[in-house]
Amino acid sequence: MSNWRTQNGYYKGLSEADIFGYPRNQFNYKINRAGWVRLYCPVHGGDRSLSFALNAENGFFSCWQCGVQGFTVEATEKWKEEQRQNKKGPKDLRSSRPSFMLNKTYSKESLAWKQGTDFTDWSHAAEVFQFRFDGSIAERYVKWRGISPEVAKKYGLGFCPPNEWPNKKNGKTVMFWKRGRVVFPHSDLDGRVVNLYGRAIGVDDVPVKLKHTHLPGPRGIFNAPACQEDTIFICEGPFDALSLISAGYTNSIAIFGANGLRWEWLKSKTLVFCLDQDATGSRAWKELAMEAKLRGKQVYWLDEEVYQGCKDLNEVWVNTGFIKVGSLGDEQKQEPIPWDDELNQMEYEMTIDFFKKEYGDIEKWAQQFDPELIDVLATCEKRVKLAMRIKDTEMFRQQLLEWNHAYKTIVQVYKEVAAGGSSE
Template sequence: MPKISETSVNAVLGALDIIDVLSDYLTLKKSGSNYKANCPFHDEKTPSFMVSPNKGIYKCFGCGKSGNALRFVMDHEQLTFIEAIKLLGKKYNVELIEEAQSPEQVQLLSKKEKMYVALDWAKNLYISILNHEVDGKIAREYIKSRGISPKAQETFGLGLSPKGWDSLLRASQVHKLDEGVLNDAGLIVKREEKTFDFFRERLMFPIIDTNGRVLGFGGRDLKGDGKGPKYINTPQTEVYDKSNVLYGLFQAKRAVRNKDRLILTEGYTDVIALHQAGIEEAVSASGTALTEGHIHKIKRFTKNVVLLFDGDGAGKRAAKRGIELCLRMGLFPKVCLLPEDHDPDSYIHKFGGQHLTDHISTKAQDAIYYELSLLAGIASTLDPQHKAGEVEQLLGLVSYVTSPIQRGIYIKQIGHELSIDEEILHGELRRIKGATKAGPNRPKSVSALTKPYSSRKTRPQQYLEDLYLNLALRELNLIRILVEHGHRPYDDERSVTHFVLDSLADEDLQTPLHQRIFARLREGSVQSEKLIHDSDIEIAQHCTSIYLSEYSAVQNYESLSLEGWRKRSGPIVGIDQTYKSDVDREIQWFEWELHQQLEFEWEMRYKDAVLSEEETLKMLALKQKINALKVKTSNPLGICVRRI
C-alpha cells in the first residue's frame, strides 16, 4: 500500500486555514483580532478556547490544549498524522501523491484507517447495486414511492445491500480487503464457523461524520415479510457509536451555521424529506434517544434547537427527555409537535414543504413554555401534593437557565399561569439551584504575591519564593517577545532573538523549559517565530499559550507586584511599532528582577556568616557583580539603588 509523499503533505499544510478547519467543529466568535469558542476538549460554559488566524494556532486556557489546525484534527478525531493529512487533503481537494510502502510500513496503518477504507468501499458497492438495472429495480421503486428525488438519493448516498448471505464478503475478497477489518467495521458477522453479511437486501443509509467519512449504516428492510426488524444499524464499533452520531449533519452543517438553528427529528427519511423541502438544517439521532454526545456535536454549530417530533405519546415523551438534556447542557430548545397521525415525511407529502416551514415558524414553542402549557392544562385536576411536585420539576428546568432576567420572566409566567405567588417560586428556585451546586463554599483565597513588602524581614523564605515567581513572569514576557518579534531586526547586525540571547545566559532562567527554548535557539535548530509550531510538543504548546494569553500575565503583573515603584514602570510589552524599546525595557526589567533575587540570596547566605578566605573572595566577587549589574539596570529604569 502506498504512502503520501512529502510534497503532498506540504501542499495540505499550506492549504490549511485554521478558522475554516475549526469551524467544522466549533462555533467561533470574533474577539478582537482572534476568535473564541467553548472548548471541545472539556466541558465549560464560558469560552476559554482562543484561536489566532494570524498565527494559525489555538489555545484553551481552561484545559491547556493548544496547537495548529492539523494538531486539532489529530486530537479531536484521534487520528494519526497521515490519517489527518488524508482527511484534510480531501477537504481542500489536494491531490495526494502516493509512494510505495514497505510491508513494515503497511503494518503501521491504524486499524481505524483500514475500517474507514472498508466502509467507503461498502458504500460504493451498495450504490452500484442500487443503480443496477435489474438488482436495484425494487429498491428504486420504493425510493420513488417515498418521494425521494434522484438528487437527494445522490446527496445522501443511498444504496442497496446485496441478496445472499455472503455477497459482500465474496466481493471484498476480489478487492483483497481483510476479513478481520470488515468484521471490525460491522459489515460482516462471524458466528462459530460461519461468516455472513450483516446487511442483506436492505435500503442503505450511510451514516457520515462531519468530515465526510462513512462511520456505519442504517438499513431498512425491503422484503416486507416480517421476519426481521424494519430498521437495523451498524453495531457499535471503534468508529461508530450511535450515541455520538447525528444522521444528516454532514449535509446539514452549512445550513445550521447559516440559520443558527438545528432541527432535530427522528428518522432517516424524515431528514431527507426536510432537506428536499428546503429545511436543510435537519438531522436525526440515528436510531436512538438524544444523548449528551449528540448535544456536544450540536453545540459545535449552534445552541438553538427545534425538537420536531410526532404528536403522539412517543413523540411527547421524546420531547420531554430532549428538553431536560438540552437545557442542562446549555442549549436553547424549542418544541414543535406535528399532528398525531403525521411525521415530517408524511406531513410534507400531504401538505407540502412550505406548509411545514410555516408550521415550524408559528408553532415552535419555547421549551419551558411548552412544559408550562402542558402543566397548566392538567393543573386543575391535580391535588396540591402532585401539583407541587410538577411545579418543582418545571422549576428544575428553569434552574438550568443562566440569565437572571430570563429566569425572572419564566417565574412571572409560571406564577400567572398556575396562580402561585412569585416570591414562593423564587424561593423554591433558590433552593433548587443551591442543592445542585457541587461542594461546600470555599474560602476566598489570597495570592501570595499580594503580601506586603515587609515580608522580606518577617517571612524571608516566602519573600524569596515571591521573587522567583516574579522572575518567572518576566521570563514569560521574554518568550512572548521572541515569538512575536524575534525575527525582526534589533540593530544592523542582530535580530531581536540574537540580542536577547547575547544579553542573557541560559542559567539566568528559572524555568527548565525556558532554558531548553534558549538552547534550541542558540543551536539554530528552530527560528523564534516557529516556536509555536515546534516539533517538541511541550515547547509548541507552551509558546502557543504565551502568545494567545492576551497579555494576561502582563496585565495582572502590577496587581501582583511586591514594591510600589513597580507601578511607575509602565507597560511591559508595548504595541508593535515600539518593539525595540519594548525589548530593551523587558531585558532591563528581567535583569533587575534577577539581581534583586541574587542580592537577597547573597544576604541570606553570607550576612553574619563566618567564611574562609576562599569563600570570602567568592562572596566579594559576587557582591561586586550584583552591585554593577544593579546600577546598569536601575539607571535606565530610574530606580534608586542601595548597595550591599
C-alpha cells in the same frame, strides 16, 4: 404487580426483577452506547416495540408509549441509604451499575465514543452500496417514500442485497431480510461515514424485529455536517430528515432515536425538534429538550399544522409534496407536575453534579479573580432552595435554568478576559 402504584405521576415499587421478569424481556433487550437498556414495557404489556428505556447508571425508566416514568426500587433505596450516610448520592449512584448488569454481557466497546476511541471508517462499504443503488429495488422503494433518486444519492443512500449486510455471525448475515436494505450513512462533522443504518425494504410484511439495524460500535448522525448550522431540524428517522431536505430545509439531521444526539458535535444555537405526531408525549424527547436548554440552546418544536393531519413528516411529503415550517412554536406545554420531595431532591443534587463536571474549573477561576460572579451563583442556588421549601415545581424548574444561565455567563466572562490576554 400489586406493589406498583402511581404517586404524583411517577411509578413507585417497580423493581429490576419486575422489569426483567416480564416474559418478553428475558431474552429481548438491547443496551445502547449511552448505557440505556431498551425493553418491552412491563406496565402496559408492550409487545410490538422496545418502548421501555431503563438507564443503567441511575435506575431511571420511562416508556414513550404509555408514559410511565420513575426510578427502580433498587436505585431509590440505594440513594436513600447514601443520604442517610450523608454521602453525595447522585455521583455514586450514577457511577455504579445496578445489580442486574453484573451478570449480563456488556461490552466496553459500546461506550467507546465516551472514551475518545476512534470510530470505524465505513466509507468503502458505503461506496459499494451507493454504486448498487441505481436501478435497484432500493431506488424504487425510496421513490415510493417521496425521495428523488438525485437527493438520495447526494446524501449517500445505497442498496445492500439480502446476504451482504456487513454484520455477520458465524458466517451468516445478522438481521437477514429477503429483499435487502436501503442503506443510510451515519457521518461525523466532516462527513466521514462512521456507521451504517439498514432499513428493510417493504411495508406491512417486514417483521418489526428485522425492520431496523445498525452496525456494531459507535454511531454517528445522518447528515451530521448540518450540526454546524446556526439552526437545525432534528428528526428521529432519516426519511423524515430527507423529506425536510427535499422541501428545502437542508439543515435537517436524523439521530436514530432520542439517545443519539451527540452534544460534542452540536454547534447549532437553535434546535427544532421534529417528532412523529404519535411521539409528542415521549419522556425521552422532553428530557433531551431540557438538556439542550441546560446547554444554552434555544429549543423549538414544529407546529401541529406542519403535519397536516399526518403522523410524520415523510407521510406529509408523500401525501402532499409540500412541507412549510413557517413560524416556530414554543416548547410544548406540559401539565404542571405535582411536587415530589424525593425526586426533586435527586434532581437538585444531580444538577449540582452536572455543574461541577461542566463548570468546576471556571468556578475556581471566578473565585480567585471575580468573586462577585460567585455571589450571583450563590443567589441562584438560594432561589432554587426557596422553591424547594415552598414546594413550587414551576419555580424550581425555572430557577434551575437561571442557575445554569449564570454559569454560562461566567464562561463568557472568562472567554472575554482570556481574549484580552490577562486575568487580572
